[in-house]
Amino acid sequence: SxxxxxxxxxxxxxxxxxxxxxxxxxxxxxxxxxxxxxxxxxxxxxxxxxxxxxxxxxxxxxxxxxxxxxxxxxxxxxxxxxxxxxxxxxxxxxxxxxxxxxxxxxxxxxxxxxxxxxxxxxxxxxxxxxxxxxxxxxxxxxxxxxxxxxxxxxxxxxxxxxxxxxxxxxxxxxxxxxxxxxxPDIESPLGLPHGKEFDRPLIVFDRSFRTDGSIYMNKTGDNPSIHPQWQPEYFGDAIIVNGKAWPRLTVRRRKYRFRIINASNARFFKFFFTNGLRFIHVGSDSSYNKRPFMIKEILLAPSEIADVIVDFSESNSDSAILANGAAYPYPGGDPVDKFNGKVMKFIIKRQREVDTSRVPKRLIKYPSPDLSSAAATRYIAMYEYTSPTGEPTHLFLNGKPYEAPATETPKEGTSEIWNVINLTEDNHPLHIHLGLFVVLEQRELVDEEKFKECMLKINNAVKCQISKYARGNITAVPAHEQGWKNVFKMMPGYVTKILVRFAYIDSNASYPFDASAEPGYVYHCHVSILFGFSI
Ligand code: C2O
Incomplete structure (x- = not known):
């Protein structure tokens, strides 16, 4: 049932x-x-x-x-x-x-x-x-x-x-x-919807349950003849928001602010409203955009956050379903069905409201990434190794497992360019601890197989002549995701170039702590595995 x-x-x-x-x-x-x-x-x-x-x-x-x-x-x-x-x-x-x-x-x-x-x-x-x-x-x-x-x-x-x-x-x-x-000194003047009723986090994740209520997670692997337990990704059929499956919220005919967190293990969401309502996107992950962007859908990878305003006075109906259109795994997996394609329902009161909140033309402008100041350029290749016996697939970065000593040692106060080369078949949300980054470019690889062959042998993107392969199509980074982020979607078969800043984005103040102390920090894909770096 x-x-x-x-x-x-x-x-x-x-x-x-x-x-x-x-x-x-x-x-x-x-x-x-x-x-x-x-x-x-x-x-x-x-x-x-x-x-x-x-x-x-x-x-x-x-x-x-x-x-x-x-x-x-x-x-x-x-x-x-x-x-x-x-x-x-x-x-x-x-x-x-x-x-x-x-x-x-x-x-x-x-x-x-x-x-x-x-x-x-x-x-x-x-x-x-x-x-x-x-x-x-x-x-x-x-x-x-x-x-x-x-x-x-x-x-x-x-x-x-x-x-x-x-x-x-x-x-x-x-x-x-x-x-x-x-x-408050910076945020109150913006005039965005605020207070307990009009400013709320929406924490979204997927789970499956058995009829006795327990969380269902398969004990046997996806391919038990190869490995008894290994399941690289978890997908549940029920969509949970703030701890309830497909909940509803009655709202007034006015603006609300929702801080939407994708807390799923592996599910991407492509959120949209069934009645055509739009999102006014004001922030991505942990920082504000320089200006609001009006968008019809939001693609959110595991651990990404979208800070949006929804103006229910624009609704031409009395209810709106927040829906999801992202295939799972993303992008090449199964299409959503009538269960995981729905998230929650808003019931919109008829009566118009006086709404003193507003969305200003300008939000908060942080310094743009300064490419000329980059202290280092790094190449980070993600690829999967499958042993001849088909043992569980390991996702390595530059051929190294998590247990290997830290490879990236940026200095406090500097910025670096990281070229992340995704040679896997999935979109990996890359999260970097401590540093915020701006996505500069996403460019498709040509002759990916040839490049991969070289990487499997010598594990060195420069020696494998990455520049010869990184010359395919450019996929534009959506305007609302061009600010400072802490996670971004590394498209399969693409090189994603980012500028990471190991300093505050709003000042040149140095960290009040010793960032070079043990145990350092990690960067990783938010679907699966961890890797280390230290400052
Ligand atoms: Cu959200 Cu290292 O994690």
Whole structure:
């Protein structure tokens, strides 16, 4: 039997302020946020589901977790506490490099603030994991209390688990939450819709359930005769927004701001409204655009964020369905069906409203990337190796696995050009910790097979004469994605050229922490595997 759509109200996740106010002055705050095993109702007609949830107590923990609202210039400290049981609720694949506690007990976890510009010891390195009560700790673990500086550009981030080899199952279990940095001096004058009712995160992901309510994840691999457990990507049939399957929200005839986070493991979304309503796109990932862009659809890869205004007074109907048109895997996979092609429903009140919010012509302009200042040019090739026996496919960067020593060692305060060469068949959302980047160009490879052959032999893009192959068609980067981002979609068969800045995008201030300290930072595809770099 199928779940009925649009019967649950869209929840708002609990809000936690990342600062205190003393005598009218905001001061830093230390939070304790736990990870709890509990049951969560994803749908009216589905029995409660066993999940892992973030919260300040087991009772108040939610999926997604609470939205942390930080204030520019005020430090937030979080002690993340693991209260999880000794066994995972989802299948655990021991054949991939995984954080395994010596006692084989406990669920390793570690939290990464995605988009945060923070010290490496607070960045949630995959090997800085810990189990319940910090009983066991990974090799790069250093501290219980994480420090978030909140002195970067205002915008949207999310926190999620990042433990070695377990990230995908820990996220599937529910370890996900939104984090916003607000900078009222800069943002209030913009006049965008604000306040609890008109400014809300929408955290979207896909899950499959068994009839008893439990999260369904196949225990056997996609190809069990080759490998018992390996499934490179997870796709669920139910689309969940703020913890409810296909929810509904009654809205007024006015503007709303939605901060849409794709928290899926592997599903891309191509969002659009069935009644033709448009999005006014004001920000991408963790930063504002220089100006708003009116668009009909938004392609969002796993971990990308779109900050949009929707003006329901423009609607010519009393309801609008937010739908999805992205094939899975993207772009070459199955087309969406009547279930995963729908996201949520907006019921629009008839009566017109006085709406004092506005969308200004100019938003926030950050310095453009300065190509002439690039301190280094790097080539990063992604390709899959499949052994002759057809063992699980490994996604390597320049032929190196995650365990290899850090290869990229940029210097603080500099910018670099990275040419990311995607020789796989899938679109990979590349995420770089610490550094923000601007996408400069996406150019198709010609004679890709020949180039790949050379790379498989000598693993060196320059020696394989990349410039001879990188001369195919250019696919334009959509205008609303030309600003500073922390994730971008690396098209298969393309070289994507980006300029990464290892400094704040809105000032030349240096980092207030030692970015060259251990354990460094990582960059990775948000669908699967991790790689390291240090500053
Ligand atoms: Cu959103 Cu390294 O992660």
């Amino acid at each position: 199928q779940l009925k759509m649009f019967v649950d109200e869209l929840p708002d996740m609990p809000k936690i302020l990342g600062f205190d106010v003393v005598n009218g002055i905001p001061v830093s705050k230390s939070l304790q946020i736990g990870m709890f095993a509990k049951k969560w109702k994803f749908h009216r007609d589905l029995p409660p589901t066993r999940v892992f949830a973030y919260g300040t107590s087991n009772n108040t923990a939610t999926v997604p977790g609470p939205t942390i609202e930080a204030l520019y210039g005020v430090d937030t400290y979080v002690t993340w506490l693991n209260y999880l049981p000794s066994k995972h609720i989802l299948p655990w694949d021991p054949t991939i490099p995984t954080a395994i506690p010596a006692t084989k007990k406990g669920v390793p976890t570690v939290v990464h603030l995605h988009g945060g510009i923070d010290e490496p010891q607070s960045d949630g390195n995959a090997n800085s994991w810990f189990t319940r009560g910090f009983r066991e700790r990974g090799p790069t673990w250093t501290q219980k209390k994480y420090h978030y500086y909140n002195i970067q550009q205002p915008g949207n981030m999310w926190y999620h688990d990042h433990a070695m080899g377990l990230t995908r199952v820990n996220l599937l279990a529910g370890l996900i939450g939104a984090y916003i940095i607000r900078h």
